[in-house]
Amino acid sequence: TEKTEEQFANLRISKRCALTEDPTYLLDIDISKSSQAENNHLVAISCSNKSIRLYNRETLNFLREYSSHSGLLNGVRFAHASDAKLFSACSDGTVKCWDTRLPTQEAVQLYNGYLSNVFISFDINCSDLIVCAGTEKVEEDAFLVFWDTRGNTTKTPLGVYSETHNDDITQVGFHPIKPNLVLSGSTYGLVNIFDINKDNEDDALMATCNSDSSVSFIGWSGKDYKQVYCMTYDEGFCWWDLAHIDTEEPITLLHILDTREAVSIENSSLDYLIGGFYHEKADKLFVLGGTSKGNIHFMDCSVNGLSSAGSLHGGHSATVRSFYWNMAEYSLLTGGEDAQLLLWKPEAVERSLAKKASMKIASPIQQRVRVHSSFKSMKK
Numbered sequence: 239t240e241k242t243e244e245q246f247a248n249l250r251i252s253k254r255c256a257l258t259e260d261p262t263y264l265l266d267i268d269i270s271k272s273s274q275a276e277n278n279h280l281v282a283i284s285c286s287n288k289s290i291r292l293y294n295r296e297t298l299n300f301l302r303e304y305s306s307h308s309g310l311l312n313g314v315r316f317a318h319a320s321d322a323k324l325f326s327a328c329s330d331g332t333v334k335c336w337d338t339r340l341p342t343q344e345a346v347q348l349y350n351g352y353l354s355n356v357f358i359s360f361d362i363n364c365s366d367l368i369v370c371a372g373t374e375k376v377e378e379d380a381f382l383v384f385w386d387t388r389g390n391t392t393k394t395p396l397g398v399y400s401e402t403h404n405d406d407i408t409q410v411g412f413h414p415i416k417p418n419l420v421l422s423g424s425t426y427g428l429v430n431i432f433d434i435n436k437d438n439e440d441d442a443l444m445a446t447c448n449s450d451s452s453v454s455f456i457g458w459s460g461k462d463y464k465q466v467y468c469m470t471y472d473e474g475f476c477w478w479d480l481a482h483i484d485t486e487e488p489i490t491l492l493h494i495l496d497t498r499e500a501v502s503i504e505n506s507s508l509d510y511l512i513g514g515f516y517h518e519k520a521d522k523l524f525v526l527g528g529t530s531k532g533n534i535h536f537m538d539c540s541v542n543g544l545s546s547a548g549s550l551h552g553g554h555s556a557t558v559r560s561f562y563w564n565m566a567e568y569s570l571l572t573g574g575e576d577a578q579l580l581l582w583k584p585e586a587v588e589r590s591l592a593k594k595a596s597m598k599i600a601s602p603i604q605q606r607v608r609v610h611s612s613f614k615s616m617k618k
Contacts, residue, residue: 242520245568245584246536246548250571252586253298255579262287266313267562269295270321280338281325281470283560283573284311289450290326292338298581300495306334308342312358317366327360327371333385349385349393362387368396368434372407372422380407383420384434399439402430402446409456414463419444421466423453429468433482445483449476450495459516459539465491467501467523467539469511471495475525477539493542497527501544514539515563528558531570532574535565553580 263286278293289305309329328397331354334345344576351357360371367386379414382399398455405426413419417570417592418435429447436442451470461478467477477492492498499510504570512526512534524547532554536547555569556576570582 239300242517242524243536243538243547246550248584249550249570249579249582250584250586251553253581255293255298256484257298257577258300260287261577262289262573263559264508264577265311265559266581267560267565267571267573267579268316269320269491269571270316272316272321272522274489280324281562281571281579282314282316284314284326285580286310290314290324290336292324292343293296293579295581296308298579302341304343304345306345307334309356313360315360315362316403317362318347318364319366324368325360325362327357329358329374331357333357333360333369333371335387347393349389349395351383351395352381352398355381355383356365356408356584357383359408359422361410361413361420363417363420364415367417370410370411370412370420370434372403372410372424374406375425379529380405380424382407382420383431394590399432399442401439402443403428408453409460411456414458416463418465421456421458423449423456425452427451427453427470429453429456429466429476429478431466432473438604445478445480445489447476447489449474449493455511455513457514457516459514461521463516465523469516469525470511473511473527475544476540492543493524493538494544497525497537497544501527501535501537501546503546503549506549506575508535509554510557512561514559515582517563518565524559524563526558526561528554530557532556532558532576534558534561534572550582553582554578573606585604 266284281295283291292301312327315325326535327333331351333349335347337346349611354376356374357371363368369385371383380403384396400525404426408424411421423429427449431445432442451474454471455469458599464481475494482489498570508527509529514525525537527535534550537544538547554574558574560573572580
C-alpha cells in the first residue's frame with residue numbers, strides 16, 4: 239500500500255488539452271486498449287454538448303469530434319480488441335459505433351432501442367460481442383436492452399430485461415474478464431448482477447444488493463473480480479463480496495452512508511465521489527473523490543473504511559467529473575467541469591504554457607447532467 243500511495247504522490251501534470259471555443263463538461267473518459275496500437279493510442283471524451291472528442295493519448299492533441307447526436311451522451315467505450323471501434327449511448331434511444339479511422343460524422347453501426355427508450359447508461363462486454371444499455375423509467379418500466387455486435391449495420395435488440403429494475407438504470411458494467419456477467423445500478427438503489435448466458439431474466443439474476451440510495455458509479459474489484467462496489471449520488475459507498483452469495487457469510491464488506499463525514503483528508507475536504515478502480519498489482523480497491531475547486535483525492539478501501547491515500551492539486555479549477563486510471567503506465571486522465579482534460583504521469587513536468595482558467599460553466603446542460611453538488615442539500 240505504501241508503494242501505491244507513493245505512485246499517487248509522484249503524479250504530476252504531463253499534458254493539458256487545449257481549451258476549445260465551446261467550453262463543456264467532460265463527462266466520461268475511455269482509452270483505446272488494443273495491443274496492436276503503437277504510440278497513437280486514443281482518448282475518447284463524451285461531452286455535455288452532445289459531442290464525442292478524440293485526442294491522442296500521449297500528446298492530448300485534438301484529433302476529431304463526432305457531434306451528430308440528437309440527444310445527450312451517456313458514456314463512451316472503445317472495443318477491447320480494436321482501436322477503430324468506439325461506442326456511445328444517447329438519450330435518443332440509440333447506441334452508435336464509430337470508426338475512429340474515418341473523418342466522417344456518420345456512425346458505422348446503429349443500435350436501435352424500442353420506442354420510448356431513453357438510454358442513460360451502457361457498456362460492451364470483454365469479448366466485444368454484446369452491448370447492453372440501461373434506460374430511464376417510462377411509466378412503470380425500466381429496461382436493460384441487449385444487442386449482438388456482429389452482422390449488419392442497423393441492429394435491433396436481442397432482447398431485454400424488464401422485471402428486475404423499477405427505476406432509472408443509471409449504471410451498466412460488464413465483468414472485466416467474464417463476458418457473460420453484467421452489473422446494473424438504479425436510482426432505486428438496487429445493484430443487480432446477471433449471468434446473461436441463462437435462458438431468461440429470472441434465472442439470469444444472480445444477486446441483488448441494496449445501496450439504499452441512487453447509484454452513480456459501479457465497478458468490479460478483488461482477485462478474479464469477485465467483488466462489486468458502488469457509489470451513490472449523495473456520496474454513499476457500498477462494497478460487496480459475491481463469493482459469499484451462497485454461504486452464510488454476509489456479502490457486505492463496507493457500507494458508508496456519507497463518505498464526506500466518514501473520511502478525513504488532511505488540510506482539505508471531500509465534497510463528492512468521482513469513481514473507483516481496482517489496482518491489480520496491489521490487490522487494492524481505490525476510490526477517487528474531490529473538491530469543488532478541482533482537487534482530487536485517492537482513498538484506500540478496506541473493510542475498516544476509506545482512508546486517504548494521496549491528493550492531486552493545481553490541475554482543475556472546478557469539479558472533476560471523469561477519470562481513467564491506466565494500470566500499465568501508472569498514469570491518470572481526468573476531465574472536469576472546467577472543460578479541461580489532464581494527463582497525470584509519475585514525476586512529469588508540464589511543458590505547456592497554457593494558463594489554467596477558472597471557468598466553471600453555468601449553462602442549460604445542467605438541466606439533464608446530474609451535478610454532484612445538487613445533492614448536498616439532501617444531506618441529512
